Amino acid sequence: MKPRGNLIYRQILDEIGKQVQIHPNYADLQNQFALILMVDGKMERAEIHFLEAIRLNPNYRDAILNLGFLYMETKRWKKAEEIFLSEAKRRPRDGFLHHVLGILYLQTGRQEEAAGRICKAMQSHSHYRDDYRKKGVWQRGAIRLDPKAESALKRIHSLPYAQFHNFIGLNLAKRGKFARAVKELKKAEGLNPDEFIFHANLGTVHYYQGAYSKAIQEFQKALEINPLYGMGYANLSYVYGLMGRSREALRCMIRAVRLNPRYADLRYNLALLYNDRKQYRKAVSELKKALRINPNYLFARINLGVLYEDQKRWKEAKREYRKILRITPDDEHVRKRLERIS
């Protein structure tokens, strides 16, 4: 997996390196660059860039966890423990953090503490119980840390590698290399199936590819893990819309709007769906809400004018068209519509 052995990884590393030089104050770029350096085995340089990302954004969780993994990889256990304990205190229900702490304690010979963390991880998500059972750690209702199980667990340092594949996958998707992007994102998902964003990203790439059923599956997995992920519902809605399943598209867009009520674009799309189902009053109401959020949202105003026109509400239609022509006087379509009803 090392970048130096792969042309695409190498190209991406070089590109990100150049971008870091141009934009040294972007925490995201610093973290991405550090991640690739770490997977490439350049630990000292990676540490510098992770620390820089955290300095720029002290709450940057991905960079903090990646730095913790770097310390584990370089056997600086105390520093790694500090990071993961502090994160686990902030998010006591995050099974992944307990899982990582369990591995860390195993690595340092603290079996009792490891067992405690493994228990907490299992309580958080059934995935861990299944995984521990497969690895022989969970047998007949009890934790068994025999040498074989321990060695299976110690091999898992998945997060930075999962992040790495996720990042490479997204980068490939931007380049239009969807098949390779899917492979990378599947690697990320396989390494950390609990991370909703990996499923969501895979769903998005399937949507772009036109593999709609697979896209739906992935978005649904993401939403099972994180039911508050509003954009997941919006993306599901777009996919259902493309499949002609407008009822499901509407149901999902309603949820997306409930979770992101200040997002004018979602309200606009919800209005289109209401209109498709001839629920004109609801469509008008959503367009008005979108315009309250963003009064310069031109498409929403044009749609509103057309809806008024369809309902023979000439006065309101003219008012909306005039407002549009004040912003874009060259819009011939709107001008003709206004002339026709004046």
Add this chain to the structure above:
Amino acid sequence: MLREDFAIQANIRRMLARTDIDASQMEFGTVKGVVYIQGTFRHSRFNPSWDSDKANQFAVNSLYLLEKKIRRIAGVSDVIFQLNNWKKEKGHWFQVEMTKEDETK
């Protein structure tokens, strides 16, 4: 609005992701099959060794291709571009200078 407007939107979203265009700087809407594209037209990647003529020609070709692809989507009857930095007149694309207000958007 026609029944297809939402599907057209979802199709454009998908189509833009499959191009080299930086979709984060553009907005699009659909009104009874008429597609509106607004914002700033930029590529997400282009060869830094190109001079401005070559970069402009690349942009013009991309704009023609973008329009063609949108028109190919089922239900689309027209495409209206209202871009800050490019304008189409009598079938030809011209680069226009952006106002300071547009640049800060």
